[in-house]
Amino acid sequence: VVAKPRLDEFERIARFFAPLAGKGALELKDDAALIDGPAGTQYVLTTDTIVENVHFLADDPPDQIAQKLLRVNLSDLAAKGAKPLGYLLNTALPKSRGAAWLEKFARGLATDQKEFGIVLLGGDSVATAGPITLTVTAIGTVPKGKALLRSGTRAGDGLYVSGTLGDAALGLKILKGELKSRSPKLRRDLVARYRLPEPRLDLGRRLIGIATAAMDISDGLVADLAHLCDASGVGAIVDAEKLPLSPALRAALRADPSLIASVLGGGDDYELLFTAPPGAAKKLSRLPVTEIGRIEAGRDVTVLGRDGQPVKIGTRGYSHF
Amino acid sequence: VVAKPRLDEFERIARFFAPLAGKGALELKDDAALIDGPAGTQYVLTTDTIVENVHFLADDPPDQIAQKLLRVNLSDLAAKGAKPLGYLLNTALPKSRGAAWLEKFARGLATDQKEFGIVLLGGDSVATAGPITLTVTAIGTVPKGKALLRSGTRAGDGLYVSGTLGDAALGLKILKGELKSRSPKLRRDLVARYRLPEPRLDLGRRLIGIATAAMDISDGLVADLAHLCDASGVGAIVDAEKLPLSPALRAALRADPSLIASVLGGGDDYELLFTAPPGAAKKLSRLPVTEIGRIEAGRDVTVLGRDGQPVKIGTRGYSHF
Numbered sequence: 001v002v003a004k005p006r007l008d009e010f011e012r013i014a015r016f017f018a019p020l021a022g023k024g025a026l027e028l029k030d031d032a033a034l035i036d037g038p039a040g041t042q043y044v045l046t047t048d049t050i051v052e053n054v055h056f057l058a059d060d061p062p063d064q065i066a067q068k069l070l071r072v073n074l075s076d077l078a079a080k081g082a083k084p085l086g087y088l089l090n091t092a093l094p095k096s097r098g099a100a101w102l103e104k105f106a107r108g109l110a111t112d113q114k115e116f117g118i119v120l121l122g123g124d125s126v127a128t129a130g131p132i133t134l135t136v137t138a139i140g141t142v143p144k145g146k147a148l149l150r151s152g153t154r155a156g157d158g159l160y161v162s163g164t165l166g167d168a169a170l171g172l173k174i175l176k177g178e179l180k181s182r183s184p185k186l187r188r189d190l191v192a193r194y195r196l197p198e199p200r201l202d203l204g205r206r207l208i209g210i211a212t213a214a215m216d217i218s219d220g221l222v223a224d225l226a227h228l229c230d231a232s233g234v235g236a237i238v239d240a241e242k243l244p245l246s247p248a249l250r251a252a253l254r255a256d257p258s259l260i261a262s263v264l265g266g267g268d269d270y271e272l273l274f275t276a277p278p279g280a281a282k283k284l285s286r287l288p289v290t291e292i293g294r295i296e297a298g299r300d301v302t303v304l305g306r307d308g309q310p311v312k313i314g315t316r317g318y319s320h321f
Numbered sequence: 322v323v324a325k326p327r328l329d330e331f332e333r334i335a336r337f338f339a340p341l342a343g344k345g346a347l348e349l350k351d352d353a354a355l356i357d358g359p360a361g362t363q364y365v366l367t368t369d370t371i372v373e374n375v376h377f378l379a380d381d382p383p384d385q386i387a388q389k390l391l392r393v394n395l396s397d398l399a400a401k402g403a404k405p406l407g408y409l410l411n412t413a414l415p416k417s418r419g420a421a422w423l424e425k426f427a428r429g430l431a432t433d434q435k436e437f438g439i440v441l442l443g444g445d446s447v448a449t450a451g452p453i454t455l456t457v458t459a460i461g462t463v464p465k466g467k468a469l470l471r472s473g474t475r476a477g478d479g480l481y482v483s484g485t486l487g488d489a490a491l492g493l494k495i496l497k498g499e500l501k502s503r504s505p506k507l508r509r510d511l512v513a514r515y516r517l518p519e520p521r522l523d524l525g526r527r528l529i530g531i532a533t534a535a536m537d538i539s540d541g542l543v544a545d546l547a548h549l550c551d552a553s554g555v556g557a558i559v560d561a562e563k564l565p566l567s568p569a570l571r572a573a574l575r576a577d578p579s580l581i582a583s584v585l586g587g588g589d590d591y592e593l594l595f596t597a598p599p600g601a602a603k604k605l606s607r608l609p610v611t612e613i614g615r616i617e618a619g620r621d622v623t624v625l626g627r628d629g630q631p632v633k634i635g636t637r638g639y640s641h642f
Contacts, residue, residue, distance in 0.1 A: 009446050015420075016427040022407055022440020033409065033442035035364070035460070038357045043364075047458065049411040049445045086343055088354070090370040090411075090456045099336075106337040119343020121354035124370045125330050130451015135411045137368065137458045139356070 010227075029231045030150050031076050031215070037141055043085075044140045044147060046076035052131035056195075057175060062101050063108030064195045065134070070112045071197045072218065073138035075270040078204035079216040081148040082140030084116055089123035090135040097132065116201065146208050150231035153213035153275035159236055159293040160284060162200045162272040164246040165221055167193035169266020170259065179252070179259075186248045193246075197270035203287060207274060210283060214274035220265040224273055226301050232275075235298035240264070240305050244290040264303060264311075331548075350552045351471050352397050352536070358462055364406075365461045365468060367397035373452035377516075378496060383422050385516045386455070387429030392518045393539065394459035395437055396591040399525035400537040402469040403461030405437055410444035411456040418453065437522065467529050471552035474534035474596035480557055480614040481605060483521045483593040485567040486542055488514035490587020491580065500573070500580075507569045518591035524608060528595060531604060535595035541586040545594055547622050553596075556619035561585070561626050565611040585624060585632075 013028050024033045032046040050072065052058050056065050070087065077084050089109075093102075113119060121139070171194030173179035174187050181187050200216075207214060213232050217224045221238070229236050243263055245253070253259050275295055276284060284291075293304075305311045334349050345354045353367040371393065373379050377386050391408065398405050410430075414423075434440060442460070492515030494500035495508050502508050521537075528535060534553050538545045542559070550557050564584055566574070574580050596616055597605060605612075626632040 012420075012423060012446055016423050017410070017441060017444065017446075020427065020430055020434060020441040022442065024407070025440065025442045028441070028443060031443070031445075033407075035406070035442070036359045038359065043356070045409060045443060045458075045460075047409045047411055047443060047445050047456075049413055049447050049454075049456065051413055051447055051449050051451075053450065054447060085356070086345070086354075088366060088368045088458060089338070090368055092370055092372055092454050099333075102333060102337050106341065109341055113341060119346065120338060120341040120349070121343065121346045121356070122349060122352070122366060122368060123338065124352075124368055124456075125333055125338075126370050126372055126375060128372050128451060128454060129374065130372075130449060130454070133370075133413050133449060133451070133454045135368075135370065135445075135456045137366075137409060139366075 026149065032080050034147055036144070040144050041141050042144045042147060044077055044080045044082040044142055045137065046073055047135060047137040048072050048076065049133060049135040051133050060195060062104035063111065066105045066108030067112045067196055069134050069136050070109065070116070071199050072270065073136045074116055074199035074201060075197060075216040075218070077138055077140040078199045078201045079148060079214050079272055080140070080142060081146065081204045081208040082142045083205060084118045084138060084140040084201065086119045086121040087136050087138045088121050091123070091125050092128040092133040094128055094130070094132065116199070143208070148204065148207060148211050148214035148274070150213055150215050150228050153228070153232045153234060153295050155234060155295055155297040157212055157275040157277055157295040158281060158291050159238065159295060160274050160276065160289045160291050161217070161221070161244060162203055162289050163198070164244045164249065165217070165269050165271060166249050166259070166263030166266050167246050168197065168268035168270070169262035170249060170252055171195070172268065173262070181252065186251060189248045194268055197268065199270060200272045203272055203289070206287060210280050211274040211276050214272055217269040217271050217273050218267055220267050221269070221273065222264050222301060222303065228273060229299065229301055235296045235300040236293060237296055238293040238301070238303045240303050240311060242290065242292045347470065353401050355468055357465070361465050362462045363465045363468060365398055365401045365403040365463055366458065367394055368456060368458040369393050369397065370454065370456040372454050381516060383425035384429030384432065387426045388433045388517055390455050390457050391430065391433045391437070392520050393591065394457045395520035395522060396518060396537040396539070398459055398461040399520045399522045400469060400535050400593055401461070401463060402467065402525045402529040403463045404526060405439045405459060405461045405522065407440045407442040407460055409442050409458045412444070412446050413449040413454040415449055415451070415453065437520070464529070469525065469528060469532050469535035469595070471534055471536050471549050474549070474553045474555060474616050476555060476616055476618045478533050478596040478598055478616040479602060479612050480559065480616060481595050481597065481610045481612050482538070482542070482565060483524055483610050484519070485565045485570065486538070486590050486592060487570050487584030487587055488567050489518065489589035489591070490583035491570060491573055492516070493589065494583070502573065507572060510569045515589055518589065520591060521593045524593055524610070527608060531601050532595040532597050535593055538590040538592050538594050539588055541588050542590070542594070543585050543622060543624065549594060550620065550622055556617045556621040557614060558617055559614035559622070559624045561624050561632060563611065563613045
C-alpha cells in the first residue's frame with residue numbers, strides 16, 4: 001500500500017475550487033471577493049472558519065474566541081483597504097455549550113462590534129457532535145477599483161510589515177506549556193497577542209493608492225510572503241535583522257535564539273505585509289510600518305541573516321492538511 | 322440538581338444575537354440580510370451550515386451533499402424573490418476525507434453552478450477532528466425594496482405552498498430504515514427529494530409584487546408557518562385536506578395514515594410558503610402553487626382535519642437544541 005500524499009490547503013483550492021471561481025473571486029488567491037456596491041464602491045467579502053483545538057483552545061475565554069473570530073476576518077478586510085460594515089455568523093456548537101457560554105461569546109461580539117463599528121447581519125446556529133466550529137463572513141466597502149490585492153507588486157518595490165512579528169506564536173507556545181517565562185507581564189502580553197489580534201484597519205485604508213500589493217500574515221511571514229509573491233509573479237528578499245520585534249520577543253530570543261523560527265514561520269500575527277515603490281518610502285515613514293526587504297525578479301523568497309547569507313527556512317507556515 | 326432547560330435555536334437567536342443585529346439584518350427573523358447594491362438593486366445575503374449526521378448522512382454521495390448545501394441556501398434566496406449570483410464556501414473536513422471525496426464534492430458544486438447560474442466567490446478550508454461541517458453564504462439580487470419578507474401579511478390573505486409536502490421527510494425515513502417500501506421507484510423518488518431539494522427560484526421571482534409574505538419550508542410546515550405568523554403578528558388556519566401531496570406520499574399514507582405528521586412537521590421540504598391577498602388568486606392559479614388555508618387575526622396556527630375540527634399537532638418542527 002502506497003500512502004497517498006495529502007494535499008495542502010492551497011493545492012486543494014487550486015485543484016478543486018479555483019476552476020469553480022467566477023467574476024469577483026480574484027481566482028481565490030486573495031482571501032476575499034469583490035462585488036459592485038452602490039455608486040463608486042465595491043463590497044469586499046471575506047470568510048474564515050475557526051475550529052476548537054485547531055484555531056483556538058477549548059478553554060479560551062468565550063468572549064475572546066468571539067473577538068478573535070471577528071478580528072481574523074476584519075484583518076482580511078484591512079488587507080484589502082476596506083472599511084468594515086457587518087458580518088454573518090455561523091455557529092456549530094456541541095450541546096455542552098449552553099447559555100452561559102453563549103452569553104459570554106455574545107458579549108465578546110458586542111465589544112468588538114463597538115470597537116470596529118460593525119453590526120451582525122445574519123447567520124445560522126446548528127448543533128454538532130464535534131468541536132466548536134465557527135464561521136464569520138465579513139463585509140466591507142472600498143472605493144471601486146481601489147482594493148489592495150496580492151497581485152500588483154514588481155521587482156524593486158520595498159517590502160513592509162506593520163507592528164511586530166512572532167508575538168502571537170510565542171503566546172500560543174506559552175498556552176501550550178512549550179515556553180516558560182518567569183515574567184507574568186511577558187506571558188500576559190504574548191498570550192494577548194495570540195488571543196486578540198489587532199486588525200490593521202486604519203493602516204489598510206491609508207495604504208490605498210500607496211501599496212502595490214498587500215495581505216495579512218496569518219500563516220507566518222515566510223509562507224504568506226510566498227503567497228504574495230506567487231500572486232504577483234515575483235520573488236522577495238527579507239533582511240532578518242530588520243524584522244520588527246517586541247521587547248517581549250527580544251527577551252525571549254535572548255534566552256532561546258531558535259525562537260526566530262516563530263518570527264519567520266509562526267502564524268497568527270495578523271499584521272499587514274505589503275509592498276510599495278521606492279518613491280513611497282517618505283510617506284510610509286510616517287506610518288507604523290517597517291521596511292523588511294524588497295521585491296525581486298524570479299520566484300524565490302530568501303531570508304538573509306546577520307551575516308548577509310541566506311537563512312535556511314524550516315517552515316512552510318501552518319498547514320491544515 | 323435541577324436540569325437547566327435548553328434553549329432552542331430561536332430562543333438563542335432572540336436572546337443572544339438579535340441585540341447585535343444592525344441595519345439590513347431584518348431583526349434576524351428572515352434568514353437573510355439586505356444591503357444596497359448597484360443602482361436600484363439590493364443584495365440578499367443568506368447563510369446555512371450543514372453538519373454530517375445532522376443535516377446529511379455520512380455516506381450520502383459527496384456530489385449530492387454539495388448540491389444540497391447550495392440548494393438549501395438558494396432556497397432562502399428563492400424565498401426572498403432574489404436572483405442568485407454566487408456563493409462563498411467554508412469546508413471543515415476530517416483528514417479521512419481526501420482528494421477522492423473532494424473531487425466528487427466539487428463535481429456536485431460544478432453541476433449546480435451550471436444549473437442555477439452561480440459562481441464560487443471565495444471561502445475557507447480547514448481541518449476538523451469532528452464531523453464534516455459545511456457552510457455556504459449565498460448572494461443574490463432583488464430590485465431595491467421589493468424583496469419578499471416574512472412580515473407583511475394580514476388577516477384575510479390566502480396561504481399557499483409550492484410543490485408537494487412531506488416527500489423529503491419520508492425519504493429520510495427510508496434512508497434511516499424507518500420506512501419500508503417495496504417500490505424501488507417510490508424509494509428513489511422520495512430519497513431524491515431528501516437529498517436534492519429544488520429551490521423555487523423562478524417562482525420566488527414571480528411572486529415579487531404578489532406575495533405579502535414568504536419563506537421557505539425547512540423545519541416543517543407547521544413550525545415554519547408559526548415563524549411567518551410571528552414575524553407578521555398574525556395567526557393562520559391550514560386545511561389539511563388541501564395539502565399538496567405527491568403520488569408517492571399518497572401511497573405511503575394509505576399504508577400508514579400516521580405519516581401525515583411528516584407532511585405537517587417533517588423538515589427538508591424546501592418549498593415556498595407564502596401569502597397573498599384574495600385578489601391575487603387568479604394570477605396565482607397559473608403558477609405551480611396550492612392554496613392551503615388563510616391568514617387570521619390572533620397568533621394561533623390551527624390545522625383543520627377532514628371533519629373541519631382542529632388536528633392536534635404533535636410536532637414543533639426540527640430543533641437543534
